[in-house]
Amino acid sequence: MRREDEDGFRDFVRARLASLRTLAYVTCGDWHTAEDAVANALARLYPRWARLERPDLYAQTMVYRAAIDETRRSWRRERSAGDAFPDTAQPDPTDATGERLRVRTALMAVPPKQRAVLYLRYYLGLGVEEAAEVLNCHAGTVKSQTARGLARLRELLLTEAIDLDEQIKEWTDASV
Amino acid sequence: MRVYEVVDLATSDAPPLRTDVEAIVAAGRRRRRNRRLAIGTGVPVAVAVLAATAIAVPIRLSREAAPMPVAPAEAAPALTFPAPSGPFTFTIKPYKAGAYRVATLTAVGAAYQRGPVYKDGRQAVAELVVYRPGAFAPDQLRSPKKVTVAGHPGWTATSSLRHPVLAWEYASGAWATLESVGVPQKDQIAIAAGLVPGPQVPARLPFTVGRVPAGYVPIEATDGSYPGPQLGDTPAITHYGGVLFNNPAPAATGLTEPWNYGIGRTGGFYIAIVPASESNYQLKPGEPRPSSPSCASEALCHWWSRDGQTQIELVGDGKIPDGELIRILRSVQLADLAHPETWPLASDVVK
Numbered sequence: 001m002r003r004e005d006e007d008g009f010r011d012f013v014r015a016r017l018a019s020l021r022t023l024a025y026v027t028c029g030d031w032h033t034a035e036d037a038v039a040n041a042l043a044r045l046y047p048r049w050a051r052l053e054r055p056d057l058y059a060q061t062m063v064y065r066a067a068i069d070e071t072r073r074s075w076r077r078e079r080s081a082g083d084a085f086p087d088t089a090q091p092d093p094t095d096a097t098g099e100r101l102r103v104r105t106a107l108m109a110v111p112p113k114q115r116a117v118l119y120l121r122y123y124l125g126l127g128v129e130e131a132a133e134v135l136n137c138h139a140g141t142v143k144s145q146t147a148r149g150l151a152r153l154r155e156l157l158l159t160e161a162i163d164l165d166e167q168i169k170e171w172t173d174a175s176v
Numbered sequence: 177m178r179v180y181e182v183v184d185l186a187t188s189d190a191p192p193l194r195t196d197v198e199a200i201v202a203a204g205r206r207r208r209r210n211r212r213l214a215i216g217t218g219v220p221v222a223v224a225v226l227a228a229t230a231i232a233v234p235i236r237l238s239r240e241a242a243p244m245p246v247a248p249a250e251a252a253p254a255l256t257f258p259a260p261s262g263p264f265t266f267t268i269k270p271y272k273a274g275a276y277r278v279a280t281l282t283a284v285g286a287a288y289q290r291g292p293v294y295k296d297g298r299q300a301v302a303e304l305v306v307y308r309p310g311a312f313a314p315d316q317l318r319s320p321k322k323v324t325v326a327g328h329p330g331w332t333a334t335s336s337l338r339h340p341v342l343a344w345e346y347a348s349g350a351w352a353t354l355e356s357v358g359v360p361q362k363d364q365i366a367i368a369a370g371l372v373p374g375p376q377v378p379a380r381l382p383f384t385v386g387r388v389p390a391g392y393v394p395i396e397a398t399d400g401s402y403p404g405p406q407l408g409d410t411p412a413i414t415h416y417g418g419v420l421f422n423n424p425a426p427a428a429t430g431l432t433e434p435w436n437y438g439i440g441r442t443g444g445f446y447i448a449i450v451p452a453s454e455s456n457y458q459l460k461p462g463e464p465r466p467s468s469p470s471c472a473s474e475a476l477c478h479w480w481s482r483d484g485q486t487q488i489e490l491v492g493d494g495k496i497p498d499g500e501l502i503r504i505l506r507s508v509q510l511a512d513l514a515h516p517e518t519w520p521l522a523s524d525v526v527k
Contacts, residue, residue: 010201013201018193022183026183039203046200046208069338104186107186122183139494140474141493143473143476143494147456147457147473149456151456153182155458162177164179165177168472
């Protein structure tokens with residue numbers, strides 16, 4: 001690989017590593033698993049780097065698939081639950097930690113694909129077509145999964161007395 | 177709270193990264209070097225990659241490196257699998273295989289019939305798909321490895337969802353697949369080996385639809401389940417049913433996976449009848465049933481039964497305008513949901 005291409009890859013990894021790990025974590029719910037998925041995906045990306053037109057979408061696609069795949073591996077379930085998502089919010093002396101756990105519980109109760117869609121669209125700001133490319137599905141699927149994911153998240157947060165102040169992007173975009 | 181705030185808060189305790197940029201670059205260089213080595217020497221790529229030195233964060237091994245257990249050498253007694261009498265007719269019996277339960281198949285079309293496999297709870301750990309003769313194309317499987325299932329030829333491969341898939345020839349020229357999540361390989365073989373024919377049972381649907389855009393035809397009906405892959409929690413969210421429409425009808429040959437909605441050059445849509453309590457778009461407490469169907473977002477539209485207990489969901493792929501989806505929804509007539517024996521045949525869904 002040419003030096004300038006490798007420097008470009010380094011810059012890309014440096015800029016995207018944290019957000020890719022968060023995409024993997026939101027998908028699979030475990031930080032260790034998420035980081036493994038990202039590291040493997042980026043290592044596979046390296047040989048293709050110079051040929052990619054949209055390395056950002058390609059990396060997100062590979063990370064998402066790797067994260068989904070890692071959740072299926074039985075040996076992961078034997079790992080210590082230290083960084084794993086807890087099944088229920090644990091009592092904690094500080095209210096801030098309690099709110100974090102309640103919010104995380106709600107987020108992780110949304111199905112994995114819907115979580116990934118919400119992260120891609122509302123956190124990373126991807127459009128419908130881009131998200132469809134990352135998730136390897138049709139645009140209609142992205143839209144329906146967005147609607148379902150928002151509704152589910154809103155419902156879950158309401159049980160914790162938290163209002164989700166988010167509109168479906170297609171509605172807000174149409175009003176502009 | 178906005179979604180990005182939810183994510184920020186939920187991930188605010190992220191541990192420090194264990195890897196860094198240089199480790200990833202080094203791993204990428206090794207991967208590229210090993211691929212070149214494999215191409216130059218003829219050594220299988222999977223073996224060459226396994227020889228790579230681990231980076232700080234371990235790279236998982238290829239699942240194909242593990243040996244595939246071989247089924248008992250003796251062949252199972254030959255069974256006769258009758259051809260379905262119609263495009264939406266089931267012909268496979270439910271059965272048990274050790275700790276697993278192959279439930280009554282729930283989805284059927286011109287190329288195959290399929291259904292969920294449970295171990296416990298309502299999560300389907302596998303999906304069984306039984307293809308009609310000539311519909312499945314084993315030569316198009318991705319990275320297949322040869323295997324034997326109770327004396328019958330078979331392959332292991334990976335699905336487009338990156339799940340393990342076991343494919344086997346259950347009758348002459350007729351194949352079945354088992355796509356699974358977390359099911360040990362020996363159990364996959366045991367499930368496959370237990371496949372048995374059953375009586376001809378035509379699928380029934382809890383509704384009819386009076387308006388379908390020109391060129392669209394029903395291609396798959398789900399009887400007692402939600403349309404789409406019969407894997408995970410999805411099959412259990414409705415015990416009613418649905419139907420997938422597409423334009424044009426896809427070829428019933430050359431398949432390596434079932435159809436799912438939106439396939440084909442011109443797209444498709446599905447209608448599902450769902451208990452309102454299982455919907456992600458429920459009416460708020462005290463909210464009256466809307467007087468007409470509406471679309472929550474593009475290509476996602478709903479209506480409710482008169483008592484508000486049942487939801488009719490229509491999902492498109494963005495190619496059919498919402499106005500047309502609304503008109504389709506208006507033409508849906510629900511059957512008596514309490515009496516499935518009175519439901520219309522799936523072959524008569526368009527009235």
